[in-house]
Amino acid sequence: MSMDTFFARNRLSAYLDGDLPTGEAREVEAAIQRDPELRAEFEQLRGAIEFLRSNGPMLAPDGFANRLHIRLAVEPPPSRLRVALRRVRYDYIGIAAVAAMALIVVGTQQQTANEPAPDTAPTVAAAQAPSPVPDLPAADGNAQANGVLGDEGGFAAGAAPKSAPSRKPTASASRQMADNGVDREAFQPDWERDGEAKEGALSDGSQTQSVQVGTLYSPAPWRYRVHAVGANPLKELITVAATLGGRIVDAKGRPLADYPMDEGDSAAVRVFVPSYNVEELQRRLMLMGTVDTIATDPGVLYQNGTEVPVSIEVHK
């Protein structure tokens, strides 16, 4: 049974690449001989490939390597040993950080358990809650210890606490209070009054462009997603930010401590750079890998030199 023209046509390219099994290649040859239209198509395809192969490759311009050397002269020498040492050091930093976090959590829980009940009278609803601490109403003790509100939060609609809270509620607690009719302003920390808390908010890419200059948690006007190829993209970003006269913080606004990222890891950071360096920052990001631009509309006009926030989602 011989191969028909349709199948032979679909195999012309593989035939030209020598990628067909011997039997199929023979059948394609036979089909080409048999069908003049297919033969013309084959010749046209072969001609195009030869044309591209003979004229496509180019030489790098004269002095390419020299110009590259000039640019590379400012780069630190590579060293596998340094990379290995850095990794070991980061491992220890990781362990130390986990230990420190564990200590903080344990300490916080103990402090919460030892806190005396306030003198002021709790609200009716708060009094109904089993929590011994009225400033952060909670459905159960665990939720309270973690600063998380349970269902209904313990506040009745229209009820408000009569005394100022002894510690700041979390962002979710503030929102829950507003939903339950609590005077939100009384509980709202300064950083939230300027805009919603935006931890990890880059992931959906659908926020509004309203911007408050210098507000940490407002959406940044420039937002990028970088798929980095380097061994340690966060370290690179720290260097880039410093080079451009800026600074870099993590999603919670703390100065970024870099750590080696594994394949599949991601991190949300924010870089603050002078406005005249935003484009240069974008160019540097492109050197790190593939960059998706989520937003580049400034939303507001910045004076030359004003520090502007740029949100970056780094993927390894």
Next chain:
Amino acid sequence: MLVALLAAVSFPGLRLAGPTDSDLVDRFTHGDRRAFDEIVRRYQDRVYTLCRRWLDDAQGAEETAQDVFIALYRSLPGFRGESQLSTWVFKVTLNHCKNHRLYRNRRGYRRHETIDGPPAPGEQDLPGRQIADEVASSDSRVHRNEAESLITAALAQLDEEHRQILLLRDVEDLPYEEIGEILDLPRGTVKSRIHRARAELAAILARKIGREDI
């Protein structure tokens, strides 16, 4: 010398040429910057070609090709050797080309024409050497420039998927498997996409110059 020649004849698989890519990477990560020079020598034309054919802008292509090598310089110590160096180089190059193109589009590249009007395809931003060469043009050079314009125009008409796969296969001469690795595509998809891309290119070229002239 004679021993080496005999060894090459007796054992064709025996490597007598320069160091392999992985040797160079190894030397480089141990602090030998000359190994990186060798990597640049090996790949500069291929990286530049890919950038030039992708971007159709000599200056932008050189800048992008240099950016590629700088990115490699920074990231090579983290190269784990799970794929070939060439695969990695071409992957990084394609990423940079795409980024550069996006960046250029955002900046309104070529939005403003010169007083002489828009340049013809393949004639933009010629570096000094090429301009000087063209002054003393010969017949062969004229033909080469015509072919150059034709290729540039034809590639520009292809969509991005087809252009990149054609460049990797027929200009960079990479095997299906490596192309699949670079583009994260299974071998069958690579094969069928190459076929469609070539057919499209052939049709474009045929329209432009006539089938008999290809």
